[in-house]
Amino acid sequence: MKRYRIDIAYDGTDYSGWQVQPNELAVQEVIEKVLLQLSGEIVKIHGSGRTDQGVHAKCQVAHFDLKKEWQPRRLYGALNALLPEYIRVRKVQLVAPDFHARRSAKSKEYRYYIWNGENISPFDRLYKTHIKRKLDVERMRSATKFLEGEHDFAAFTASSKTTIKSTVRTIFSIDIKTHGNEIDIRVKGSGFLYKMVRSIVGWLIEVGDGSAEPEKTIEVLASCKRTSQVPTAKAKGLFLWKVNY
Numbered sequence: 001m002k003r004y005r006i007d008i009a010y011d012g013t014d015y016s017g018w019q020v021q022p023n024e025l026a027v028q029e030v031i032e033k034v035l036l037q038l039s040g041e042i043v044k045i046h047g048s049g050r051t052d053q054g055v056h057a058k059c060q061v062a063h064f065d066l067k068k069e070w071q072p073r074r075l076y077g078a079l080n081a082l083l084p085e086y087i088r089v090r091k092v093q094l095v096a097p098d099f100h101a102r103r104s105a106k107s108k109e110y111r112y113y114i115w116n117g118e119n120i121s122p123f124d125r126l127y128k129t130h131i132k133r134k135l136d137v138e139r140m141r142s143a144t145k146f147l148e149g150e151h152d153f154a155a156f157t158a159s160s161k162t163t164i165k166s167t168v169r170t171i172f173s174i175d176i177k178t179h180g181n182e183i184d185i186r187v188k189g190s191g192f193l194y195k196m197v198r199s200i201v202g203w204l205i206e207v208g209d210g211s212a213e214p215e216k217t218i219e220v221l222a223s224c225k226r227t228s229q230v231p232t233a234k235a236k237g238l239f240l241w242k243v244n245y
Contacts, residue, residue: 001065003099004075007091008060012051013126013236014086018060019050027051027087031062034082038075039066048101048243049108052195054235056127058111059090061243063101101243107172109188109242110197112233114205117181128182129237135208137178142214143207144174146221147200154224156200157193158232167193167224174200186241195232202231
């Protein structure tokens, strides 16, 4: 068996997310069907993590094993020839047998895009969340310092079918960039809970529009309990940007 790593970009608008789900179309399922068509083998792909319905990826990483050895360049071309245009393989590599897309990852970066203005371009509507009310970016930046570091992020996650041992995670940095009406929130961490990034963004929006004070972040974190104070931002503005190994 040979193990392959693939880096994938996808538009998540019309998919139920990365992970295979009953009666839904997932990105993972689409790629597995193409691999079956190419190799004649039933292949299980392992991703670096799941993305939810409507979330996009600039660089999702996955691995899988094949009995027949393929030249990476040939496999790259064959996959992209058969995949729908919303999914593209960016790179194919032969890797060591112990490489694991999720377990080998050291950190991840997500980016969330907001259009903070009266009207949003029709070409941006699927990739940025439109917020008309004015957001104070400096207030949002003030709140990020309370979220960086190692914390129990139970207040910034949502219920999931997956059982987890701990809700403690480490955020290395949260940077907020602005380009005219565009607000770009970049979150880097060791790992993330279910809907954690969208919850962080939802909270920062609350702070930005004056609904909550930046210092309130300390109290919310310490509660270790999800409340209505922390809304979940929409999926379409979120991109899995990079996975570091």
